[in-house]
Amino acid sequence: MKKRWLCLFVENEIGVLAGISGLFSGKSYNLGSLTAGVTEDRTISRITMSLTSDDRTFEQVKKQLNRRVEVIKVVDYTDVAIHMKELMFIKVSGCSAKDMEEIFRISQIFDITVMDYNRDAVLIESVNTENYNNDLIALLGKCFANRIEIVRGGSVAVEALSITDR
């Protein structure tokens, strides 16, 4: 089992997303995350999705996606150089003055931004890789147990220009 990434170009039409997510549930494929948005061509949407599967299932997933009439192109991003980021919001509530200080300190070390705060809560924005966001959640979860609210956007990815690392 391995985590994989796919980039899909699909017709920007009603029901296309339902068709793709339905394919995953109907065939019992494990869908991790999925983001969709319209491209520079208004008639085309671009989807970035992650899934965890063995090699054989992954081959099937790609073939089954390609088979769909509304799917224009399927690109495997699993082992290619890409830039990939996920937008995540973390709201920490019930903060004391000391907590606030702690959060601002964390924000200086970690690659995150404090977007908003009031007397007892802080809203953090993190635009990082999925793993980085996972680590951040683990850290904040420990420091502020049961006081954090998380909104994850799912990763979007694009092929790299010059860099060769992921």
Next chain:
Amino acid sequence: MDITGAELFVKALKEEQVDTLFAYPGGQAIDLFDALYGEDDINVILPRHEQGLVHAADGYARSTGKVGVCLVTSGPGATNLVTGIATANYDSVPLVCFTGQVPTGLIGNDAFQEVDIVGITRSICKYAVTVYKREDLAGIVKKAFYIAKTGKPGVVVVDLPKDIQREYGSDGYPEKVEIRGYKPDCSVHTGQIKKAMELLNHAQRPVFLIGGGVKISRANKEMLKLAEITGVPVITTIMGKGAIPAVHDLYVGNIGIHGSYAANTAISKCDVLFSIGTRFNDRITGKTEQFASGASIIHVDIDAASISRNIAVDVPIVADAKMAIDKLIEKAKPLDIKAWVEQIGEWKKQYPVTMKKDGMTPEKIIQAVNRTFDNAVITTDVGQNQLWATQFLDLNERKQMLTSGGLGTMGYGFPAAIGAQIGNPETDVVVISGDGGMQMNIQEMATAIVYELPITICILNNGYLGNVRQWQEMFFDRRYSSTCMRYRKSCIANCNTPTECCPQYTPDFIKLAESYGAKGIRVTDEKEIMPALETAKNNRKVPTVIEFIIDREENVMPIVPPTNALNNMILESEDS
């Protein structure tokens, strides 16, 4: 000139050369039916139930090679198509199904007879779409026919809201279609063909395994040629049966859980398995780990997703069967495999697929069908009747069989025959059904009567849902749970044996046939088989129902028990 959507719909059907439309009206389709009124070029067939309708369109499509076209209303009209859509799509049958829909402004309002048929059918058809704009209608219909019939054929659902049907707009119909995400492959990879033929030409124990794909691409002649040039024995799936004549010397038999001993053994012992147009469904592979375990496998299929899904393949060739076979023939040469061919012949002789018992066995009935009908379309229902038919029918270019192989839909056989007869008025059409499946779409008897279809309907009546009963007998300790069709409230609980005193069968198929205006013949003795079939064949105005009262506990043999390897077969019933 501006015309309504409904008028454009009729124009589009004509542009697509649709000569027959299977249609059942309703509130949200009434404008479409109005546009069809008085239309001479399209034969509108009114079945008695939408499920019968879609199976009829399916039988029409399979037997003629044309696209089957359905038109029904919204809501229940549309949902009644669902089983038939899945049936056709599973067997790669080209259908375009038009469903009426509530006006676009009411969609999502839980309006009367509103269902999301596109959402419901998305996973069981090739493409499903709602027309939201009048100006898109022509393009969508054009696309629908193109998608249904090209590549791996399948079902397309086009949902037509009522306001689109009524709205005026252009009468133009596009000549070309361009879909950027759908490019049916029209090429064959020559490198792979070369590799495949090199493997075949060096084989000691090769076999061809032929599936329904060869028949769908109408490559029967080419397949026969390839087999005859190479001299390689041919095994078929039940969907592939008839791809080469069943009486041909090179034909071994069917593979699968009810395949022949020779075919299953040959697959298990071959060194090169050359498969064309089959998806290695679980019913043919048995235990996959032991399937053709010593063989290099070549797999030709039009659907890339069918390749290496169930069985790992050494040489994949994604191509249309006919195109691939044409290329294979160019490189084909006679193989020196005399010993292997003789060995298979030996297995065939030693363990033929046959029913030895005295009396009126299904084998004798089906052999009589073989003798009586020369140029025929034979449909089957699902269950034992289907398995016997696939075992004993002598299929060839002039005798084709339509059967629900993928979905296994009971109730398919009779309505499919109606469609086949409408599409082939000069051909004899025969149904081989069981007593259970026959009752699932019996209402279509009225359709057969009103359109004067001289179909021969053979009901093999054993008073059981025989295939399930057979499994209960063999693998569930004779616990005949809900499989007796003669059961009545007065019966003893947990009955597991038929006796002389079992209640009378209901319905009386003969009286039922007669009540519709059809001819009914009950056959209880083998001597009556041929005369009954002759009578049916010569009865040209109305359908003939022949009810064959067969042994109640007849089994389909041989059988591969569940989870077993293909060559681990039970060859005979314990009692025979």
